[in-house]
Amino acid sequence: MEVSRSKKGIFISQRKFVLGILKDGGCLGAKPVNFPMEQNVKFSDEGDLLKDPSSYRRLVGGLIYLTVTHPDITYSVHILSRFMHAPRKPHMEAAMRILRYLKNNPGQGLFFSSQNDLSLRAFCDSD
Known part of the structure; x- marks a missing residue:
């Protein structure tokens, strides 16, 4: 984590970690997207199993760590973490989309x- 302090306040980010996970995922040259997950996507236990599930588990584990400073990806990462035991190709594609969002x-x-x-203030768009 990177912490910057000034008279205006404190800023916490994980920029170096994000760049590292983008490099590991091969997404440094990928086109960015505006949303971490496509709308109305339904994931299931169907599709081809990944040949190497450890890469998916490592990627999702890194994304879980990123939710500390990126609360905007929390829901998407939560959905993908449910498939850690037997990840499939659509799950990996969704994880790669989160990288493109980052x-x-x-x-x-x-x-x-x-x-x-x-005082605590929050906003939720339920649409």
């Missing part, structure tokens, strides 16, 4: 303002 802004992180009233 490529859009690898330096994204959390900012904690020093001028904060410490």
Whole structure:
């Protein structure tokens, strides 16, 4: 984790880790996407099993670690983590899409303002 402190507040990111996971996944030259997962995708235990499930498990494990500073991928990673025992080709394709989403802004992180009233505010788009 990278932590930057200034008079405005504290910024926490995992830029170096994101770039490393993009390199390991071979996505440094891939076209970025705007959303981590396609809408209305249904995953199941159908499709071809991956020949090497350890690469999927390593990738999803890294994505789980990234959810600390990237809460926007939490739901997508949660869905993919349910298939760690027997990952299939569609699951790996969805994990690669998350990487392409992260490529859009690898330096994204959390900012904690020093001028904060410490009240919790959240937004949820249920559509």
